[in-house]
Amino acid sequence: MAAIDPEDLDKNLNAQSTADHIQGIYDDINKLHEESYNSRFGMPPVARVTLFTLGGGFVGALGGMLGGWTESSMKYxxxxxxxxxxxxxxxFFYHKRKTYYCTKNAMGNAFRNGIKIGGFVGTIFSIEAILDQIRGERDFVNTMMAVCLPGFGYAWYNQMSRIQSRQIIHKGGKIGLVLGLAQDGLQFIRGVDVWYLNKWFGIKPVKLSQRLRNYVENNK
Structure with a gap:
C-alpha cells in the first residue's frame, strides 16, 4: 500500500477548499444578479431607495439653491x-455684500429643500419596497399606494380640510399610477414578468437580449 504524502494531502485539501469558496462566491453573485434583475429598475431595494433618496436630495438642493439665490437677490x-x-x-462693496448675503441664504435654502425632497422621495420608494415585500407582487398598485399614503399623512398633519385632502390624495394617486405603469412597462421591456399582463392577457415576458436577437434574425 502506497504511503500518503502529507504535503500532497494538504495541497489537495487547500485546492478543494479554494474551489468550494470560489463556487460559493459565484453562486452568491448569480443569486444577487437574479434578484436584482427581477427588482424594480434592476436594483435591490436598499440600493434603489438609497440612490433615489440621494438623487432627490441633490435635485432638491440644486433647485433650492437657485430659488434661494434669486429670492435673496430680490430681497437685497x-x-x-x-x-x-x-x-x-x-x-464694489455693494455686490460683495450682496454675494455673501445671497450665498448664505441660498445654501440654507438648498439644505432645507434637499432634506425635504430627498426625504419625500426616500419615503415613497421605501413604502413601495415594503409593499412589494408584503404583497409579493411588484406592480403599479404598490407605487400608487406609496404616493397616496404620504399625501394622506401630510394632509392629516397639516389639518387640511376634507376637500383639500381629497385633492392631494387624488393628485398623488394619478402621479403614482403613471409612475407605476411606467415602471411596469420598463420591467416588461427588460423581460421581467408583469403578473397581470401574463395572467389577464397572456402576454409573457421576453428578455431584451432575446428580443434583439429575434429582431436581428428576422431582418437578415
Missing amino acids: LASNSHRLPTTYNGW
Whole structure:
C-alpha cells in the first residue's frame, strides 16, 4: 500500500477548499444578479431607495439653491433700493455684500429643500419596497399606494380640510399610477414578468437580449 504524502494531502485539501469558496462566491453573485434583475429598475431595494433618496436630495438642493439665490437677490435689492451706491468702490462693496448675503441664504435654502425632497422621495420608494415585500407582487398598485399614503399623512398633519385632502390624495394617486405603469412597462421591456399582463392577457415576458436577437434574425 502506497504511503500518503502529507504535503500532497494538504495541497489537495487547500485546492478543494479554494474551489468550494470560489463556487460559493459565484453562486452568491448569480443569486444577487437574479434578484436584482427581477427588482424594480434592476436594483435591490436598499440600493434603489438609497440612490433615489440621494438623487432627490441633490435635485432638491440644486433647485433650492437657485430659488434661494434669486429670492435673496430680490430681497437685497428691495432693502437697499433707497440707498444704492453712486461710486465705483460703493458698487464694489455693494455686490460683495450682496454675494455673501445671497450665498448664505441660498445654501440654507438648498439644505432645507434637499432634506425635504430627498426625504419625500426616500419615503415613497421605501413604502413601495415594503409593499412589494408584503404583497409579493411588484406592480403599479404598490407605487400608487406609496404616493397616496404620504399625501394622506401630510394632509392629516397639516389639518387640511376634507376637500383639500381629497385633492392631494387624488393628485398623488394619478402621479403614482403613471409612475407605476411606467415602471411596469420598463420591467416588461427588460423581460421581467408583469403578473397581470401574463395572467389577464397572456402576454409573457421576453428578455431584451432575446428580443434583439429575434429582431436581428428576422431582418437578415
